[in-house]
Amino acid sequence: MADHVHENCQALLGSLSEYIDGELPADLCQQIEKHLEGCENCRVVLNTTKRTIDLVRVAPEQVTVPADVRERLFVRLSLDDYLNPKK
Ligand SMILES: [Zn+2]
Numbered sequence: 253m254a255d256h257v258h259e260n261c262q263a264l265l266g267s268l269s270e271y272i273d274g275e276l277p278a279d280l281c282q283q284i285e286k287h288l289e290g291c292e293n294c295r296v297v298l299n300t301t302k303r304t305i306d307l308v309r310v311a312p313e314q315v316t317v318p319a320d321v322r323e324r325l326f327v328r329l330s331l332d333d334y335l336n337p338k339k
Pocket residue numbers: 257260261264287291293294
């Protein structure tokens with residue numbers, strides 16, 4: 253059962269950047285939102301990622317972040333920490 257949940261999390265986190273950017277079809281968004289309702293871990297990852305994006309967007313004059321850097325940010329935030337916890 254835990255493995256099944258984990259698989260869902262991996263699928264969700266793989267689509268997280270598209271979800272935040274609003275690039276996913278509505279039915280997929282619904283699936284993600286449904287999963288988020290029952291999965292606190294994914295909610296934390298989503299909030300952390302969103303906050304990071306907001307920081308990047310709030311100060312466009314001081315900080316210019318190329319798209320590829322932003323992508324790496326996503327990968328580091330949402331996958332490394334979450335799927336390979338160090339504790
Ligand atoms: Zn999850």
